[in-house]
Amino acid sequence: MSAQDTVLVVGAGPAGLSAAATIASMGKKAVIVEREDILGGAPIISGYAKLVPSGEWAKDAIGRMVSRVEGDGNVSIHKSAKVTQVAGEAGNFTATLSNGDKVEAGAIILGTGFTHFDSINKPEWGFGTYEDVLTTTQMEQMVTAGQIRCPSDGRVPERVAILLCVGSRDRQIGREWCSKICCTVSTNLAMEIKEISPSTDVFIYYMDIRTFGLYEDKFYWKSQEEYKTKFVKARIAEVTMSPDGRLLVKGEDTLVKRPIVIPMDLVVHAIGMDPNTLNPEIAKTFGIGLEKHGFIDRAEQYTNSQGTTRKGIYVCGAATGPEDIDTSIAQGQSAGARAVADLYGQQKIAS
Numbered sequence: 001m002s003a004q005d006t007v008l009v010v011g012a013g014p015a016g017l018s019a020a021a022t023i024a025s026m027g028k029k030a031v032i033v034e035r036e037d038i039l040g041g042a043p044i045i046s047g048y049a050k051l052v053p054s055g056e057w058a059k060d061a062i063g064r065m066v067s068r069v070e071g072d073g074n075v076s077i078h079k080s081a082k083v084t085q086v087a088g089e090a091g092n093f094t095a096t097l098s099n100g101d102k103v104e105a106g107a108i109i110l111g112t113g114f115t116h117f118d119s120i121n122k123p124e125w126g127f128g129t130y131e132d133v134l135t136t137t138q139m140e141q142m143v144t145a146g147q148i149r150c151p152s153d154g155r156v157p158e159r160v161a162i163l164l165c166v167g168s169r170d171r172q173i174g175r176e177w178c179s180k181i182c183c184t185v186s187t188n189l190a191m192e193i194k195e196i197s198p199s200t201d202v203f204i205y206y207m208d209i210r211t212f213g214l215y216e217d218k219f220y221w222k223s224q225e226e227y228k229t230k231f232v233k234a235r236i237a238e239v240t241m242s243p244d245g246r247l248l249v250k251g252e253d254t255l256v257k258r259p260i261v262i263p264m265d266l267v268v269h270a271i272g273m274d275p276n277t278l279n280p281e282i283a284k285t286f287g288i289g290l291e292k293h294g295f296i297d298r299a300e301q302y303t304n305s306q307g308t309t310r311k312g313i314y315v316c317g318a319a320t321g322p323e324d325i326d327t328s329i330a331q332g333q334s335a336g337a338r339a340v341a342d343l344y345g346q347q348k349i350a351s
């Protein structure tokens, strides 16, 4: 096959896996380059539990996407590798990889995803100070293990607080965006905690609840009505520890405009989605632009929505901004189809 029959896909999360499968299904060759030694992106690397909205375990759902490309003769895979240099132009790129290999490709798709917000950047909310303050990804790992316990002493928590918007919608720390999926993930997590540990009461502290689209009744109302999750509309000031060793979530109840302090056994940060920390390096290597928050910029919103600012290089999934898995998969399909269509157009012109 010539370079024009090959598309290089960088990143093997839901978006990149979907792009590669789409390219292969059209009889073209996809070459995947993934920096980790496993495929599947954040849901696999961070050990998510059951996904919203399907309720399927991440390892099974995303595992199927991985098996599909691994079993496809049109897809080849480079793990533990990054692209260090890109030469050429649309229709005829040569990418040099960190392992010394070279890939010739007519188009490139970036499915390089996001980085989880590091809660250390929100020290007043107790992460890194108290053992029993966790993130949603750590809590999902506990759900996967089937036991809800306080890491400090192994006791079953009487009360768990989930704090929303940690590292999102927060101008003070330069995160103006909404991470889109964490309200839904958190309302679901509250139900999973209750199923595993029926004696535990779960509180969700929120500014607004954004269980968008069809998720309102399936997650928000169900969590509240069937699983008795308690929703507290509040502005959180800090998380401290009482003399008896319980965590104190301090803030203002913004409905009644009064200070509130509720003792908790476990506090969970619903962390948001930051731009991939490698984006400045990715922008330089691939010669593409970033938008003002640091995610990968798109060419044109409506007529070339998976294009980047460089012709022949496309982007999909959470690399473009906070996205859920369904949308990332749809964007991967869209980028794969668009890349192949543009290549086919160029071949017709060349012949």
Ligand SMILES: Cc1cc2nc3c(=O)[nH]c(=O)nc-3n(C[C@H](O)[C@H](O)[C@H](O)COP(=O)(O)OP(=O)(O)OC[C@H]3O[C@@H](n4cnc5c(N)ncnc54)[C@H](O)[C@@H]3O)c2cc1C
Binding pocket: 010, 011, 012, 013, 014, 015, 016, 033, 034, 035, 036, 039, 040, 041, 042, 043, 048, 050, 051, 052, 053, 081, 082, 083, 111, 112, 113, 114, 115, 116, 136, 137, 181, 185, 271, 272, 273, 276, 278, 282, 316, 317, 318, 319, 323, 324, 325, 326, 328
């Ligand atoms: C706590 C939490 C829970 C979530 N739960 C759900 C859920 O239940 N349902 C849902 O729909 N969404 C959920 N999401 C959102 C979900 O994680 C994203 O929608 C999804 O991971 C985006 O897929 P992606 O392929 O675009 O990016 P990613 O999953 O981030 O994958 C990107 C891949 O690219 C690789 N990569 C990065 N840079 C490079 C590079 N330079 N070179 C090579 N490879 C690179 C990475 O290693 C990774 O494998 C959750 C998000 C969070 C924060």
Ligand code: SF4
Binding pocket: 164, 165, 166, 168, 169, 177, 178, 179, 180, 181, 182, 183, 184, 208, 209, 210, 270, 272
């Ligand atoms: S989805 Fe919900 S928790 Fe996440 S940033 Fe938006 S409002 Fe906050």
